[in-house]
Amino acid sequence: MNSIYAREYCRTHHTDLVSIRNPEENQLVREVADGHEVWIGLFRDSWIWSDGRYSSFRFWMPGHRNSGNVDTSLCGAVTDRTDDRRWQPLQCSYKRPFFCTCTKTRVLKVKVRSESLQDLNDxxxxxxxxxxxxxxxxxxxxxxxxxxxxxxxxxxxxxxxxxxxxxxxxxxx
Structure with a gap:
């Protein structure tokens, strides 16, 4: 799947494309990818994560850092071209496997007590x-x-x- 469809699939069926926030998460993605290039949730709009959360962790291949030239047709992928499986920008239209994140959903029932007649559904x-x-x-x-x-x-x-x-x-x- 290309990166845009992969993101939509993850958002529809899970939570989002995987975001990598530290070396341990990067290692886990590398192990599961088992030598394949895979889409991750990094999009070239100032290289932000698909889920909107911030992380200062970066693991780019040398020469592939944010050059300031914003090309929104590029998406982040874990590459199999180096032994340490660094990230590189690829055309979002390329077909690659991908990883979704799944968050646990918990439903909490909350009772709110109001001494006034205020409409809580406002x-x-x-x-x-x-x-x-x-x-x-x-x-x-x-x-x-x-x-x-x-x-x-x-x-x-x-x-x-x-x-x-x-x-x-x-x-x-």
């Missing part, structure tokens, strides 16, 4: 709650690698109003 309110939750997760895990989103119910709502049970109501008053 887009601004949902965005504010989600932003607070993202900061809590980031603070707890010390990483930005988590993505939070709301699961919308069949009626288009995220939150469902529940009647306060006696035990819960007592703790609010």
């Amino acid at each position: 887009p601004a309110t949902k965005a504010a709650i989600l932003k607070q939750m993202q900061q809590l997760v980031k603070d707890a895990t010390l990483t930005d690698g988590h993505k939070l989103s709301w699961r919308t119910q069949a009626d288009g709502q995220v939150f469902t109003r529940e009647q306060c049970h006696q035990d819960d109501c007592d703790s609010v008053n």
